[in-house]
Each structure stands twice: as C-alpha cells, then as structure tokens.
Amino acid sequence: MRAVSSEIFAPGLLDGQAALVTGGGTGLGRAAAAELIACGAQVVLAGRRAEVLEATAARLGPAATTATGDIRVDDDAERIVATVLERHGRLDLLVNNAGGQYFVPAEAIATRGWQAVMRLNVGGTTRMAELAVERAMRPAGRGTIVNVTLSPHHGLAGMTHSSAARAAVESLTRAWAERWAGDGIAVIAVAAGHFQTDALDKYPAPVRESVARMVPLQRLGQPREHAWLVALLASELGRSLSGSVVTLDGARDNWCGPWPPPAITDDGGDVPVEERRPAATR
Numbered sequence: 001m002r003a004v005s006s007e008i009f010a011p012g013l014l015d016g017q018a019a020l021v022t023g024g025g026t027g028l029g030r031a032a033a034a035e036l037i038a039c040g041a042q043v044v045l046a047g048r049r050a051e052v053l054e055a056t057a058a059r060l061g062p063a064a065t066t067a068t069g070d071i072r073v074d075d076d077a078e079r080i081v082a083t084v085l086e087r088h089g090r091l092d093l094l095v096n097n098a099g100g101q102y103f104v105p106a107e108a109i110a111t112r113g114w115q116a117v118m119r120l121n122v123g124g125t126t127r128m129a130e131l132a133v134e135r136a137m138r139p140a141g142r143g144t145i146v147n148v149t150l151s152p153h154h155g156l157a158g159m160t161h162s163s164a165a166r167a168a169v170e171s172l173t174r175a176w177a178e179r180w181a182g183d184g185i186a187v188i189a190v191a192a193g194h195f196q197t198d199a200l201d202k203y204p205a206p207v208r209e210s211v212a213r214m215v216p217l218q219r220l221g222q223p224r225e226h227a228w229l230v231a232l233l234a235s236e237l238g239r240s241l242s243g244s245v246v247t248l249d250g251a252r253d254n255w256c257g258p259w260p261p262p263a264i265t266d267d268g269g270d271v272p273v274e275e276r277r278p279a280a281t282r
Ligand SMILES: CCCCC/C=C/C(=O)SCCNC(=O)CCNC(=O)[C@H](O)C(C)(C)COP(=O)(O)OP(=O)(O)OC[C@H]1O[C@@H](n2cnc3c(N)ncnc32)[C@H](O)[C@@H]1OP(=O)(O)O
Pocket: 099, 100, 101, 102, 103, 104, 110, 111, 112, 113, 114, 116, 117, 120, 150, 193, 194, 195, 199, 200, 203, 207, 208, 211, 254, 274, 275, 276, 277, 282
C-alpha cells in the first residue's frame, strides 16, 4: 500500500502538512493516512496496539510514523499530540477517526456499555480536539479537524449508544467550528455509511450479510472513497466547509426500516447480538 501519488488529487496538495490520524492502523484510518501521504502530508498514526500501527507504518513508508496510546486516557492523549509536535513541529490536521460500538438492542445495553461507547466516541474525540487546538492549532493560527462519525441521521436502532454518541459529535462539530473560527481552525464531520473494512467481521453474520444488499448504491463504500473525502476536507476547500457534516453513505445511512429488522430476526423473533471480544483484546 506504499503511496506514490493520489489517483484523483493534484501532486503536492498537502505538501508540508503534518497530520494525526487516530485509529490510523486499520480500516478507514489506514486508508485516510495513505491518501494524505499520497497528497504530500507527513502522518502520525495513533491507536492502542503498537504492532498494528507499526505494520501499517511499514506498509505506508517513511512519511508514516506511530504514536501508541488510548485516546480515552488523558496522559496518552497528551503524549500522542506531544509526539506529533516533537516529530514535526506542527499539527495541521487531526482526523478523529478512532471510534466504535457493539451491535445490541437498546434495552440490553448495560450502564458500563453506555459509558464505554460515550467515553470513546465523545470523550476521546473531544480530548483529542482540545489538545490539538491548545497545543498546536491555536498557536499556529490555523488547522483542520475532521471528525469521523457513523451517520446517525436515521437513528441507529441496533446501536443506540453510538447513535447518541455520534449525534453528539456532529453537534460538537458545529459548536467547535463556531468557537474556533477566530483561531483559523476549521472543523468538519464525515457522516459515514457502510464501508468495507475488516471491522465489519465483528458484527453478527445476518447483520453483516444484509447491509450491502440494502445500500441503494448496491455496494459497500470503499475505504479509499472515504479517504478521498478526508483529503478534500484537509485541502483549502475544507475551510469553507467548516461546521458542516458531509454525508458519505450511498443513500443508505446506517439504519432504515422497523425494529426488529425482518432481514436479521431469527425464527424466534430475536435479533442477533454482537459477541464479546476475547478478554485479551479488551
Ligand atoms: C454491520 C452494521 C454496522 C455497519 C457500520 C459499521 C460501523 C462501525 O463503526 S465499524 C467499526 C467498529 N469498530 C469498533 O467498534 C472498534 C472499537 N470498539 C470497541 O473498542 C468496543 O466496542 C467498545 C466501544 C465497547 C469499547 O471497548 P472497551 O472500552 O474496551 O469496553 P469493554 O470491552 O471493556 O466493555 C465495557 C462494557 O461495554 C459493554 N460491552 C462491550 N462489548 C459488548 C458486547 N459485545 N455485548 C454486550 N455488552 C458489551 C459491557 O457492559 C462492558 O462492561 P463489562 O461487561 O462489565 O465488561
């Protein structure tokens, strides 16, 4: 996946820029990092698993380096941003891509589950944005933050914790765009639909198998398409889009129709629930 040049953008679009991509070791984050590098940026990939980040950096080449840490832990978040500044002396673009949830009926979400999802998607995203602004973008009088959300525009009946969290991020995007406009900082959200990444493997099979069929575009989004949008938002155009939520969903959003969804309900009327990850990976 070593990037040479962008398939769609002019060479040097992001020359000289330094970007931080959270969740940059996998899926959409990895593809965004590859495209940003292809456009000329230096990219720091952040995430919790060093080995995953190192493997991706090796694939992307010398413009990619890594910073390991958990964005929910304040010391880690501070260290990640400090690493970017030590390495590059600047931070032009934060791609707040790390996030997630699990598939579960609303009534089965435990308090700890709500907290885990809110803490990652709202808390981690907020802390990374604040640190990027305080430590790098406000002093520089310039910067761009791209918040990646799972589009909640129709409500996410199978992931209500994430529905609330992602709607919060969209609202924060607007508020931050207003609050930081005077500092020269643009804030934009990408409301993504269904994308073909390895992360989809964790969802129950009937859920996974039904999603692509239900996208009017008749296919899942490709990570490089999402990455092109991130690069576009990192360009000068992103500045005029500050405060916007750009939807990229093949006309499907992440939810449609009744609960329980007939396509995934079993003979007993139950909806499949996502399995817990093995303890070692938690
Ligand atoms: C096909 C349909 C969707 C298509 C669109 C795709 C959208 C995507 O977003 S794909 C990307 C998905 N990637 C991820 O979700 C990765 C990140 N996710 C996570 O790390 C976890 O899901 C997390 C958000 C729950 C955070 O994990 P962590 O903080 O490590 O939380 P714990 O595993 O310790 O769990 C805490 C708490 O949460 C409840 N819980 C977690 N998982 C489940 C589960 N599968 N089923 C039921 N409950 C779960 C539970 O209450 C846990 O507390 P304890 O039981 O006391 O441990």
